[in-house]
Amino acid sequence: MLKKLILVLCLGAAAGAAWVALKPAKPSSPPLTVFCAAGIKKPVEEIAAAYQKETGIEVRLQYGGTGTLLSQLKLTKQGDLFIAADDGALADAKKQEVTREEFRLVKQKPVLAVAKGNPKHIDGLASLKDPGIKVALANPEAASIGRVVKKLLGADWDALAAKAAVMKPTVTEIAADLSLGAVDAAIVWDSIVPQFKLDIAPLPELAKHEEHATAAVLSYSQQPAEALRFARYLTAPEKGAAVFAKHGFTAVPGDKWAARPDLIIYSGGVNRTAIEKLLQQFATREGITMTTVFNGCGILCASMKTMGDTSNPKFPDVYYACDVCFVPPVAKEFPEAILLTEAEIVIAVPKGNPKGIHTLADLARPGLRVGLCNAEQSTIGFLTHSMLKSMNLLESVSKNASSQVPTADFLVNQMRTGSLDAAVVYRININNDKEHFDAVSLPADKSKAVQPFAVRRDSPYQQMGRRLLAFLRENRASFETAGFAWKGETAPVKSADIVLPDWLKQK
Structure with a gap:
């Protein structure tokens, strides 16, 4: 019995060893x-x-x-x-x-390099043109330093090239010639000088240029x-x-190192249809994780304020608001923005507009069930509230507001169930459901929301945030398909310089 047990254990061990040996090796990443x-x-x-x-x-x-x-x-x-x-x-x-x-x-910077101590007393272009001075240049067809210097010197380059003792394909080769004493001077990058223990002689024609x-x-x-x-x-x-x-x-220092960084993005809900898939594509390409929070901008700003300051590790690196009016509250953290897109605010009504609603004033009719977004929680709620107030309609329309929610998507869902007769939403919210909804346009000077994209001033991943912006700009079609008007080629604006019309200023 003992022999059988030993035999079983040995066979088991052998089988186990064989199984381990046959496990496929973990695939390694290609070089x-x-x-x-x-x-x-x-x-x-x-x-x-x-x-x-x-x-x-x-x-x-x-x-x-x-x-x-x-x-x-x-x-x-x-x-x-x-x-x-x-x-x-x-x-x-x-x-x-x-x-x-x-x-x-x-x-x-391109510089004129000479041997340690400048034994030939070389001090500019005139010295380089002296027949007794041997000059080394980099081939402008092969090396960046040659290309840059040729452009900077213009006609003087032709004269130097004609008398150059050597012209080689890399900057290190001409620096090596100089360090060995084969030539008296060479035009190289300033970063090369300490590597080859050389000195720099004055050459004003190159002094202000940087690459x-x-x-x-x-x-x-x-x-x-x-x-x-x-x-x-x-x-x-x-x-x-x-x-x-x-x-x-x-x-030029870049972002803080992390093998798989987590980029935190706060975005207004209206942007979701355009950017959700793009964010996934960007994260996959970059090999990162991404924490994305979609919500009303009032809620997002309140969340940032609750965190206190940007030392909180959950503070967003990127903020893509629903409108510029929700940038001033966090201007200190996001001092610059790109106005990326524009969305129109409309009154959504059932197909055929059975209640005959044509203006904001019509929303004050007795008995109407009107959907509005919360003014403190969302951009569209704040814009709607401000619009109604500027037209002396806030009190009368609010009486019919049977629902005040944080994002317009909630209102659209309530209209689908027949709980509302009309709702103030973004046209984008009903853009893909035209068989069920019609859109009533509002005054053009008050119904445009502009979406700013901003990277936090002290984010450890500023460069990544800017690459995300570049990626979104490359995918303009995604925004236009979703119903946004494109504004993304405009120059950045300072958050502190954003001027809101009086009717929209937060009190």
Whole structure:
């Protein structure tokens, strides 16, 4: 019996061991391929190594001149990220639909580099033109620094190029020539100077110019969420930005690092039909979670006030209100806004308008069951209340208000059940139910609600909030299909500068 028991246990153990051995290995994420301007090779290598150690994701780096890399990308259409050394090359890539989301990494200035101590006493263009001075330049067809300097110097570039001792495809190659004594001067990025232990000589023609080295997600990346995650790591103040600063670069810090950040969005209920699916798409592409709260803007503002200040971790990063009138209450936290869309306010009536309602004054008729939104809880309630008050109709219409709810969707549902004869709602609320409802227009100067989009001034995810705005702007059709009028190409407005008409000012 004991032998049988031992045999059973052994067979069980063997079976268990065999089962463990046969379990499929956990699939690993494919490596990220990054095409990187040669001038920022050292910090990017260090950041990539740290990222791989922290996340287990391999980062494969390919270096070259920005122009050379861009030409390669246009041909191969492969890879995940492109790190360009200047703004012009990045603009070209965007125009040619090679790239999508952009992350500024560092600021760079073109400078005249010389050997330590400037032994040849080089002090400007005149010195560079001296026949005894050997100058190294970067090829403008291959390297960003060459392209930028050629544009800045104009005709002087042609003279320098004609006498250049060497012209090479990357900025690091000409800096290396200078550090080895093969040439006397080279025009490079200021960030290159400390890497090669060089000095800077005056060259006023370049002094005021500044460019950015920027990482951009390639439009044909097969793993955009991973590409975006590494891009966020590159710019995070405590991650990539710190490494760039350590190497002598002027870093442009991005968002706080989190492998899977949670972006908190407060949105007025009227926006839901247009943005709900877009928010899901954005979250999937970015590889983030998203906490979205849809409600009346009065409730949203009250919730923010209850939190006290933005130190509360639940305070929203983004606020997309139903109308500009609900921006002033939180202007300190959201000092700037984009007026993204516009929605019309109407009186919703059953199909055929059986009660013959044509104006707001008609809503005061005895016996009518009228639906209004709550003025303290929602934008449309506040706008309706203010409109009626300005027309001396508030008291008479309110007597018929059998329902005062936080959002217009509730009123539409009550009309579907026959509980109301009319309701003041957004046209968008009944836009897809025209077989059951008609819309009665209201005075044009008082019936337009404008929806502002704002990112919190001290959000740890400001850049992500701005990328969300860019994504929404790219999807204008979603808003117009939902019934909004598009206003999203307008310039930002300061929240403190928003001027409301007297009839709409909150007392």
